[in-house]
Amino acid sequence: MQYRSGITVEIVHVSGRTRGKVMLYALSTCVWCKKTKELLASLGVDHSYVFVDLLPEKEMEETMNQVLRFNPKGSFPTLVIDERRCIVGFREAEIREALA
Amino acid sequence: MTAPRMPTEDEVSALHERLHREAEEGGYHLNPDRAFTRDLVRGLLVNTARYGYASCPCRLASRSRSKDLDIICPCDYRDPDLTEYDACYCALYVSGAILTGKQQLRPVPERRPSPDQRQAVIREVRTTTIGGLAYPVWRCRVCGYLCARKDPPEVCPVCKATKERFERFI
Ligand code: SF4
Numbered sequence: 001m002q003y004r005s006g007i008t009v010e011i012v013h014v015s016g017r018t019r020g021k022v023m024l025y026a027l028s029t030c031v032w033c034k035k036t037k038e039l040l041a042s043l044g045v046d047h048s049y050v051f052v053d054l055l056p057e058k059e060m061e062e063t064m065n066q067v068l069r070f071n072p073k074g075s076f077p078t079l080v081i082d083e084r085r086c087i088v089g090f091r092e093a094e095i096r097e098a099l100a
Numbered sequence: 101m102t103a104p105r106m107p108t109e110d111e112v113s114a115l116h117e118r119l120h121r122e123a124e125e126g127g128y129h130l131n132p133d134r135a136f137t138r139d140l141v142r143g144l145l146v147n148t149a150r151y152g153y154a155s156c157p158c159r160l161a162s163r164s165r166s167k168d169l170d171i172i173c174p175c176d177y178r179d180p181d182l183t184e185y186d187a188c189y190c191a192l193y194v195s196g197a198i199l200t201g202k203q204q205l206r207p208v209p210e211r212r213p214s215p216d217q218r219q220a221v222i223r224e225v226r227t228t229t230i231g232g233l234a235y236p237v238w239r240c241r242v243c244g245y246l247c248a249r250k251d252p253p254e255v256c257p258v259c260k261a262t263k264e265r266f267e268r269f270i
Pocket of ligand 1: 155171172174178188
């Protein structure tokens, strides 16, 4: 499914330097999510992202369960690295350090 | 879900202007970073179109207005976050210190209770009463405005929150 402006409604993979499995859970309307997404792109690391608010109901629920495992607040952006480390919010220095 | 249409730039400008005016009238300030703030205003329009209420752009809506009353913009958490972090969670609203460049924006942790704790908070009802008052006192959950009258106003005169966001205070 596509937003009329062309925003994709699924998990998107962005190729780059491998720094482990980097997964960004974001909202399409959230500006801090946008900044995090742009930071990942500028760092050039291999990662995936998904706009949780654009998912169909069932996928949204499943994805939220994944988010809640790492971030009990269920807030965005949630960045999960190697299914171990989780960075909540646009914490630029921390993200740069984790993916250096 | 069906993807909503993107609001036009004119719609964004109109809402941006109105929110700016209402904020300044009430002693609040919008983030002076125009591009950043326009993105958030666009998010509010997208959410209004797809959910029917102006849910916070930086939080996942439940699609149920009554469950999301606390995150209809301006949310119940804006004022405590302005006091503690000089900005609301999204940084749509900022303090005077940020506006004048005396403070820098920093990440605001989520103040809204986590999904498993939300119901308890919303069900919490004030039961305190003081005998002899001619009218009940209503409190706006967004900005703290108090008024003594039979029912809360349609819209909060300070922050424009709607009637159902008032709680009985006394
Ligand atoms: S006031 Fe609350 S709902 Fe509105 S943008 Fe800020 S954090 Fe989001």
